[in-house]
Amino acid sequence: MTSLPAMLNTVxxxxxxxxxxxxxxxxxxxxxxxPLTAEQLAAGGDLASTYRNLETLESIGLxxxxxxxxxxxxxxxxxxxxxxxxxxxxxxxxxxxxxxxxAIQRAVREHAGYEAAFTHFPIVGRxxxxxx
Amino acid sequence: MTSLPAMLNTVxxxxxxxxxxxxxxxxxxxxxxxPLTAEQLAAGGDLASTYRNLETLESIGLxxxxxxxxxxxxxxxxxxxxxxxxxxxxxxxxxxxxxxxxAIQRAVREHAGYEAAFTHFPIVGRxxxxxx
DNA sequence: ATACTTGCAAATGATTTGCCAGTGT
DNA sequence: ACACTGGCAAATCATTTGCAAGTAT
Numbered sequence: 001m002t003s004l005p006a007m008l009n010t011v012x013x014x015x016x017x018x019x020x021x022x023x024x025x026x027x028x029x030x031x032x033x034x035p036l037t038a039e040q041l042a043a044g045g046d047l048a049s050t051y052r053n054l055e056t057l058e059s060i061g062l063x064x065x066x067x068x069x070x071x072x073x074x075x076x077x078x079x080x081x082x083x084x085x086x087x088x089x090x091x092x093x094x095x096x097x098x099x100x101x102x103a104i105q106r107a108v109r110e111h112a113g114y115e116a117a118f119t120h121f122p123i124v125g126r127x128x129x130x131x132x
Numbered sequence: 133m134t135s136l137p138a139m140l141n142t143v144x145x146x147x148x149x150x151x152x153x154x155x156x157x158x159x160x161x162x163x164x165x166x167p168l169t170a171e172q173l174a175a176g177g178d179l180a181s182t183y184r185n186l187e188t189l190e191s192i193g194l195x196x197x198x199x200x201x202x203x204x205x206x207x208x209x210x211x212x213x214x215x216x217x218x219x220x221x222x223x224x225x226x227x228x229x230x231x232x233x234x235a236i237q238r239a240v241r242e243h244a245g246y247e248a249a250f251t252h253f254p255i256v257g258r259x260x261x262x263x264x
Numbered sequence: 265a266t267a268c269t270t271g272c273a274a275a276t277g278a279t280t281t282g283c284c285a286g287t288g289t
Numbered sequence: 290a291c292a293c294t295g296g297c298a299a300a301t302c303a304t305t306t307g308c309a310a311g312t313a314t
Binding site for chain 3: 151179184187205
């Protein structure tokens with residue numbers, strides 16, 4: 001589901017309305033190269049409504065949010081990335097390639113007994129560049 | 133450094149004062165079996181001062197805080213645990229045994245290029261029990 | 265017409281800051 | 290004495306909630 005019309009159909013399919021605000025949020029997420037904050041997505045409009053819309057769009061599976069270290073949560077289309085790693089030194093986030101993610105998940109499952117997706121809470125550490 | 137007097141010496145060694153509030157915070161952390169919130173550590177006393185003391189004690193390396201999923205940060209003595217995994221379903225946190233932690237860190241380093249301690253931001257996922 | 269949505273104000277939870285009185289050294 | 294601390298009020302940041310007015314279907 002990578003097209004705006006398809007997403008709007010999903011919205012209608014859930015008995016929800018297609019409003020200008022929702023169209024704008026989805027369009028902004030579609031051409032964003034990274035997860036955006038609610039404030040960025042509100043873009044001067046009403047923040048509270050933006051949070052409400054993001055929550056609604058998450059509840060129907062179109063949107064997801066990730067906590068990249070400290071600071072506000074960031075939103076993205078739910079199909080966009082497999083999982084995240086974030087650097088707590090430079091603040092940059094790296095999407096994990098599916099094979100790398102799978103290998104890490106296997107290690108976590110085997111050694112800690114946890115099933116971790118790293119989509120909502122990423123791996124936080126120091127990236128290659130910041131290890132100097 | 134597992135004794136209260138030793139920690140108080142560290143406080144003095146940094147030119148800081150040993151106040152009742154600081155002694156109480158350190159004593160509480162010493163016999164806590166898990167990381168505690170600032171509110172728990174304030175225990176009816178002044179929350180703002182407690183936050184300030186925790187920050188001071190962190191700055192001299194005695195204390196550390198961890199973000200176990202959503203909710204307030206939690207504080208622990210910095211020597212206490214190697215790293216954490218937290219379950220976003222039941223909310224429980226599991227300290228990682230050093231060998232398990234090392235294996236996971238190796239996988240993260242190899243496959244993502246990140247150096248992750250999991251002491252400040254843990255591995256968040258679903259624990260064995262919650263996977264039903 | 266009738267829900268569903270918006271916009272604005274106000275509340276909430278976690279944490280920080282300003283300021284002055286209090287206290288460890 | 291003097292600088293470091295404590296306590297209290299108020300500010301800040303991210304997010305949520307209440308409610309009356311607006312709009313998609």
